Amino acid sequence: MDTQKVVQSIQNKEARIGIIGLGYVGLPLLLEFAKAGFPVAGFDVDSTKTEQIAFGKSYIRHIPSSAIKQHLTDNPASFCTTDFSRITECQALLICVPTPLTAHRDPDLSYVLQTGEQIAPYLQAGQIVTLESTTYPGTTEEELLPVLEKGSNLKAGKDFYLAYSPEREDPNNKDFSTATIPKVVGGLDADSLAVATALYSAVICELVPVSNCRTAEAAKLMENIFRCVNIALVNELKIVFTAMKIDIWEVIRAAATKPFGFMPFYPGPGLGGHCIPIDPFYLTWKAKEYGIASRFIELAGEVNTSMPSYVIQRTMLALNQDGKPLRGSRIVLLGLAYKKNVDDDRESPTYAIWEQLLEHGALVSYHDPYCPVVRPSREHGHFAGVASISIDQVNAENFDVAIITTGHDNIDHDAIAKRLPLVVDTRGVCTPAPNVHQA
Numbered sequence: 001m002d003t004q005k006v007v008q009s010i011q012n013k014e015a016r017i018g019i020i021g022l023g024y025v026g027l028p029l030l031l032e033f034a035k036a037g038f039p040v041a042g043f044d045v046d047s048t049k050t051e052q053i054a055f056g057k058s059y060i061r062h063i064p065s066s067a068i069k070q071h072l073t074d075n076p077a078s079f080c081t082t083d084f085s086r087i088t089e090c091q092a093l094l095i096c097v098p099t100p101l102t103a104h105r106d107p108d109l110s111y112v113l114q115t116g117e118q119i120a121p122y123l124q125a126g127q128i129v130t131l132e133s134t135t136y137p138g139t140t141e142e143e144l145l146p147v148l149e150k151g152s153n154l155k156a157g158k159d160f161y162l163a164y165s166p167e168r169e170d171p172n173n174k175d176f177s178t179a180t181i182p183k184v185v186g187g188l189d190a191d192s193l194a195v196a197t198a199l200y201s202a203v204i205c206e207l208v209p210v211s212n213c214r215t216a217e218a219a220k221l222m223e224n225i226f227r228c229v230n231i232a233l234v235n236e237l238k239i240v241f242t243a244m245k246i247d248i249w250e251v252i253r254a255a256a257t258k259p260f261g262f263m264p265f266y267p268g269p270g271l272g273g274h275c276i277p278i279d280p281f282y283l284t285w286k287a288k289e290y291g292i293a294s295r296f297i298e299l300a301g302e303v304n305t306s307m308p309s310y311v312i313q314r315t316m317l318a319l320n321q322d323g324k325p326l327r328g329s330r331i332v333l334l335g336l337a338y339k340k341n342v343d344d345d346r347e348s349p350t351y352a353i354w355e356q357l358l359e360h361g362a363l364v365s366y367h368d369p370y371c372p373v374v375r376p377s378r379e380h381g382h383f384a385g386v387a388s389i390s391i392d393q394v395n396a397e398n399f400d401v402a403i404i405t406t407g408h409d410n411i412d413h414d415a416i417a418k419r420l421p422l423v424v425d426t427r428g429v430c431t432p433a434p435n436v437h438q439a
């Protein structure tokens with residue numbers, strides 16, 4: 001392979017960049033390359049996504065349709081398709097597909113492997129494949145590489161380049177975007193790293209090259225495990241301090257004034273999103289292969305998954321104060337999204353709370369301006385189609401208690417606390433009042 005020539009074609013922006021998987025990670029990355037002046041190609045198995053792009057429509061709330069229209073729909077150098085034979089038209093192939101857990105909480109690499117199988121028949125000599133999906137150390141070389149080689153009759157490192165570069169996207173973070181977040185890159189060999197570096201440095205402010213793919217895979221897991229463990233710690237401290245009648249939010253504000261050696265994390269009703277509740281268990285699973293138990297990760301998982309039960313317990317106590325049982329009480333959940341100001345409800349702890357409330361015989365509704373209807377999903381299919389009630393319906397006539405599960409900025413939680421008999425606040429967004437109970 002003529003690595004210098006490949007690098008040159010990337011630097012000259014002649015190389016077409018293909019992104020496979022146009023979700024929360026892939027779509028912003030595709031836009032970034034298109035904005036930088038590269039010809040781009042988006043691939044997805046979900047034709048509703050490629051069709052919406054063709055109509056200049058965004059399906060992710062924080063990505064404006066105008067950006068899709070300008071950089072993709074109306075851009076003659078761009079196409080989005082479900083036809084994987086057009087892989088041949090790309091120089092680089094960036095894989096951004098899901099890496100969930102199976103029902104038994106083991107890594108589910110089926111999307112990554114299926115993508116490898118889809119690419120392989122069309123893989124060309126001199127192309128670079130990089131994996132962006134979060135996964136355990138070893139995936140790129142032990143799992144993806146053999147699938148690519150088998151289906152293409154090409155050899156990694158000899159005929160095509162292979163790299164791993166984890167995504168650090170934080171949806172709706174106003175301070176950091178895809179281009180301004182430093183990016184870790186590991187290559188199969190020196191040439192793969194050189195091509196991957198040329199590729200990403202064209203659109204990303206700062207690259208962090210590491211020795212190999214495994215190190216890059218491990219770095220991503222370490223970041224997310226760090227968050228998972230610290231969130232579990234602060235959730236545990238919330239339970240302790242609440243029992244002591246100490247306001248955890250005030251404690252965090254005070255502790256965060258320490259200018260060194262402390263980083264604030266915030267408690268909540270549990271963990272949500274596509275990453276933090278899932279990724280740590282990729283390492284737990286892989287560590288077992290080496291006979292090692294990752295106890296911190298397991299414990300953090302235990303604490304975080306027990307938080308919905310704690311919220312239920314606090315809701316029971318709050319209702320008890322009003323002489324009411326949970327059974328038959330009318331409860332509104334304020335927020336379906338896993339974090340504020342986004343429309344992403346994947347792994348949202350609101351669902352676990354909702355399930356448990358129903359088990360106790362409560363009557364449950366929800367309000368979320370960003371999730372107007374519950375989307376079909378594997379985990380909570382039975383809630384699919386349930387619609388958010390309007391904010392005007394959140395009043396004392398309709399409900400005994402509101403549980404603040406998300407804390408969206410565009411909901412006036414204090415106003416709700418004034419008009420409802422009880423509020424259970426898991427996000428610290430309400431001004432303290434006798435009818436507001438922290439949970």
Ligand SMILES: NC(=O)c1ccc[n+]([C@@H]2O[C@H](COP(=O)([O-])OP(=O)(O)OC[C@H]3O[C@@H](n4cnc5c(N)ncnc54)[C@H](O)[C@@H]3O)[C@@H](O)[C@H]2O)c1
Nearest residue numbers: 021022023024025044045046096097098099115133134167
């Ligand atoms: N969402 C985040 O904030 C975030 C942040 C960092 C890392 N990640 C990681 O990035 C990866 C992707 O996450 P996401 O949030 O973008 O997922 P997503 O579900 O939003 O998007 C994935 C896309 O891949 C498509 N897809 C599935 N199988 C495919 C296949 N075989 N071929 C082509 N397309 C296929 C799906 O239709 C979907 O559009 C995951 O590994 C995740 O852990 C996500």
